[in-house]
Amino acid sequence: MADxxxxxxxxxxxxxxxxxPRHSALVRVTHWITTLCFFAxxxxxxxxxxxxxxxxxxxxxxxxxxxxxxxxxxASRSSVPTGYGYVxxxxxxxxxxxxFQSAWIAxxxxxxxxxxxxxxxxxxxxxxxxGADLSRRAFSGVIANHLRxxxxxxxxxxxxxxxxxxxxxxxxxxxxxxxxxxxxxxSPAIASAFPAAVTVFGGQQSARTIxxxxxxxxxxxxxxxxxxxxxxxxxxxxxxxxxxxxxxxxEHP
Amino acid sequence: MSSVSRRKLITTGLAATAGVSGxxxxxxxxxxxxxxxxxxxxxxxxxxxxxxxxxxxxxRHSLAREFPRSQISARPFANGKPPQGDDFKRLEAGNFADWxxxxxxxxxxxxxFSLAELRSYPSRSQITxxxxxxxxxxxxxxxxxxxxHVLNVAGILPQARYVVYFSIQPDWSDSIDMxxxxxxxxxxxxxxxxxxxxxGHGGPLRLRxxxxxxxxxxxxxxxxxxxxxxxxxxxxxxxxxxxxx
Numbered sequence: 001m002a003d004x005x006x007x008x009x010x011x012x013x014x015x016x017x018x019x020x021p022r023h024s025a026l027v028r029v030t031h032w033i034t035t036l037c038f039f040a041x042x043x044x045x046x047x048x049x050x051x052x053x054x055x056x057x058x059x060x061x062x063x064x065x066x067x068x069x070x071x072x073x074x075a076s077r078s079s080v081p082t083g084y085g086y087v088x089x090x091x092x093x094x095x096x097x098x099x100f101q102s103a104w105i106a107x108x109x110x111x112x113x114x115x116x117x118x119x120x121x122x123x124x125x126x127x128x129x130x131g132a133d134l135s136r137r138a139f140s141g142v143i144a145n146h147l148r149x150x151x152x153x154x155x156x157x158x159x160x161x162x163x164x165x166x167x168x169x170x171x172x173x174x175x176x177x178x179x180x181x182x183x184x185x186x187s188p189a190i191a192s193a194f195p196a197a198v199t200v201f202g203g204q205q206s207a208r209t210i211x212x213x214x215x216x217x218x219x220x221x222x223x224x225x226x227x228x229x230x231x232x233x234x235x236x237x238x239x240x241x242x243x244x245x246x247x248x249x250x251e252h253p
Numbered sequence: 254m255s256s257v258s259r260r261k262l263i264t265t266g267l268a269a270t271a272g273v274s275g276x277x278x279x280x281x282x283x284x285x286x287x288x289x290x291x292x293x294x295x296x297x298x299x300x301x302x303x304x305x306x307x308x309x310x311x312x313r314h315s316l317a318r319e320f321p322r323s324q325i326s327a328r329p330f331a332n333g334k335p336p337q338g339d340d341f342k343r344l345e346a347g348n349f350a351d352w353x354x355x356x357x358x359x360x361x362x363x364x365x366f367s368l369a370e371l372r373s374y375p376s377r378s379q380i381t382x383x384x385x386x387x388x389x390x391x392x393x394x395x396x397x398x399x400x401x402h403v404l405n406v407a408g409i410l411p412q413a414r415y416v417v418y419f420s421i422q423p424d425w426s427d428s429i430d431m432x433x434x435x436x437x438x439x440x441x442x443x444x445x446x447x448x449x450x451x452x453g454h455g456g457p458l459r460l461r462x463x464x465x466x467x468x469x470x471x472x473x474x475x476x477x478x479x480x481x482x483x484x485x486x487x488x489x490x491x492x493x494x495x496x497x498x
Contacts, residue, residue, distance in 0.1 A: 052388035093491025101300025189497025
């Protein structure tokens with residue numbers, strides 16, 4: 001994989017190594033804590049959802065009411081009609097405890113990241129797209145490159161293109177807050193103190209359904225994220241996110 | 254050692270010391286204000302404590318949402334089977350006329366109440382959401398006497414911190430703190446949707462704790478114990494003790 005072959009002129013313009021790290025220490029640490037929490041939340045979330053793989057809209061819903069949709073999977077509770085002749089082992093106890101503990105760590109880590117990102121102008125410098133990049137022409141250029149499966153040039157080893165910027169902003173400021181909010185909206189105690197946090201979604205079952213879909217979007221983001229990191233040069237990008245250094249050598253995997 | 258790394262070391266050391274002493278102070282304050290749940294130890298203790306402490310600060314006096322009659326679920330789901338024991342079947346055959354609720358522990362006047370006595374106390378009703386940890390739920394009208402009323406009849410001693418409650422079903426019990434025990438919507442429930450509480454939903458007597466998940470609303474109640482410690486009532490459950498979540 002010769003990354004520089006795509007944009008040779010840029011490759012020459014950008015120095016291979018710089019004094020400032022590709023990612024700040026805080027970004028690196030919060031990235032990997034969030035990664036660990038995300039996997040814990042995903043595994044425990046799947047465990048929780050198989051105890052009732054049916055989804056509803058509104059305030060209430062149970063096996064006696066028609067679902068909005070159901071996942072065609074077996075369940076871990078015999079009370080749920082799934083069409084399968086067996087019941088999966090019930091792992092909700094530790095799964096729920098792990099889910100909420102990971103959520104706490106992820107939320108506190110995310111707060112640290114968000115506050116420092118505002119203070120250090122990380123969001124403005126690295127994630128907010130430049131006005132010119134949002135023009136239809138610049139935008140369609142980036143999309144066309146993506147569709148042609150064109151590999152990122154060296155310029156993108158030290159900065160993000162407009163699609164990346166918008167995606168990260170969407171994940172950080174829309175999907176993560178929404179998945180936290182819908183999670184909290186399922187809590188009976190939080191609903192008692194902040195009823196509007198639930199009614200804005202149309203009810204606690206609606207919040208649960210939205211929580212599921214936002215989680216699906218986050219998993220899709222993760223898959224695309226991993227594929228893109230792999231295509232852009234897995235070892236260099238991993239080194240950049242672990243040590244902070246973008247890497248002096250071109251990669252020849 | 255270069256001066257930069259020494260400065261870093263000193264800064265890190267100071268930050269760590271501040272962090273540890275901050276945690277120690279936080280832990281003392283949390284203990285004093287009853288923000289530490291009984292399951293604060295163990296692998297998930299941090300999460301349980303953060304959830305319980307933050308929700309006790311935010312929701313100590315909040316009221317569970319109540320719904321209009323039109324939102325009562327037409328088909329409430331009764332989870333689980335009624336007790337299979339002979340004692341329950343005998344009481345059911347007698348239309349629960351001999352059902353008793355014992356109240357003991359840290360109370361001035363330990364007592365035992367019949368259903369008729371409980372019904373003679375001021376009756377309250379609430380239309381609230383019952384949400385199971387599995388993900389399903391229904392809305393129903395629950396009729397009963399606030400637990401606080403019965404606890405006051407028995408006279409809670411000042412050192413009381415928890416109420417432990419037992420089902421007639423063996424090995425089925427749970428507990429709540431005094432904030433939930435004295436909460437105006439925590440009911441000893443004997444009626445549902447205008448009628449008697451059906452056996453499937455915990456009849457003749459069920460505790461309703463509407464600000465927590467369904468598993469705290471134990472069915473077929475026979476005994477309440479007021480206590481200052483849950484040590485002797487420890488259970489093997491891997492579920493959160495506090496289920497306001």
